[in-house]
Amino acid sequence: MYLNDIEACYVRTLSAKVIEVGNDGKNYFILDRTVMYPLGGGQPSDTGIVFWNGGHIEIDEVRQKGPIFHYTMEEPPPVGTQVTVNIDWDKRYRHMRMHTAQHIMSSIIWKRYRARTVGNQIHTNRSHIDFCPLYLSLDDLKDIEVEVNETIQRGHKVNVVLRDRSFFENLEDIKRIDMDRVPKNITKLRSIEIGENGYIDRCPCAGTHIKNTSEIGLIKIIEKRSKGKERTRVEYTLEKSNL
Numbered sequence: 375m376y377l378n379d380i381e382a383c384y385v386r387t388l389s390a391k392v393i394e395v396g397n398d399g400k401n402y403f404i405l406d407r408t409v410m411y412p413l414g415g416g417q418p419s420d421t422g423i424v425f426w427n428g429g430h431i432e433i434d435e436v437r438q439k440g441p442i443f444h445y446t447m448e449e450p451p452p453v454g455t456q457v458t459v460n461i462d463w464d465k466r467y468r469h470m471r472m473h474t475a476q477h478i479m480s481s482i483i484w485k486r487y488r489a490r491t492v493g494n495q496i497h498t499n500r501s502h503i504d505f506c507p508l509y510l511s512l513d514d515l516k517d518i519e520v521e522v523n524e525t526i527q528r529g530h531k532v533n534v535v536l537r538d539r540s541f542f543e544n545l546e547d548i549k550r551i552d553m554d555r556v557p558k559n560i561t562k563l564r565s566i567e568i569g570e571n572g573y574i575d576r577c578p579c580a581g582t583h584i585k586n587t588s589e590i591g592l593i594k595i596i597e598k599r600s601k602g603k604e605r606t607r608v609e610y611t612l613e614k615s616n617l
């Protein structure tokens with residue numbers, strides 16, 4: 375994958391060559407390399423613009439189907455065209471901040487209540503995490519928000535480390551992570567580690583993240599909702615940017 379270094383999450387533009395063009399119900403093209411994040415892991419796909427000598431089109435969705443397919447409503451450039459890919463950075467950067475905040479909240483709720491993250495969906499403006507088993511009072515929500523924001527503001531580094539699957543399987547705190555969600559054939563995992571030796575959080579993840587928690591700014595918990603037996607959804611948003 376192209377994101378084995380936290381700095382790679384900050385690359386907004388890249389030169390590449392078109393190696394395949396097609397239509398699978400919608401026009402798509404494949405590049406020899408890309409910086410665009412495909413839909414997956416609870417994080418939306420990037421969008422952006424691809425420029426070439428004489429034209430440009432919008433990319434409105436990116437999916438990984440083996441290679442990474444860039445979808446467009448317009449006519450893609452022909453095979454062999456040298457292009458420049460530009461990510462919609464404002465959107466991606468919000469996803470990176472939202473996603474890193476998700477790691478922090480998931481870890482705090484695991485440590486406080488032993489409730490595991492069983493689902494999450496990042497959006498630009500409003501994201502949610504599902505926990506199980508978990509019941510929360512409004513006071514609990516306030517306490518969680520305070521602890522998440524205090525953690526964010528301490529400015530912890532976020533690192534990407536490649537680790538063997540067995541490393542996670544042998545961790546004492548393994549239940550924070552649902553290894554059943556990681557396909558068995560994946561033996562090397564991309565571990566997102568927040569704080570020294572991942573003491574704030576350490577979790578296999580293929581998404582995009584910021585490199586220091588202070589970049590998140592502050593989060594605000596909007597509400598909690600029951601999502602069935604012992605399952606609670608917590609919704610949150612970004613309160614402000616430090617930038």
Ligand SMILES: [Zn+2]
Nearest residue numbers: 473566579581
């Ligand atoms: Zn992540």
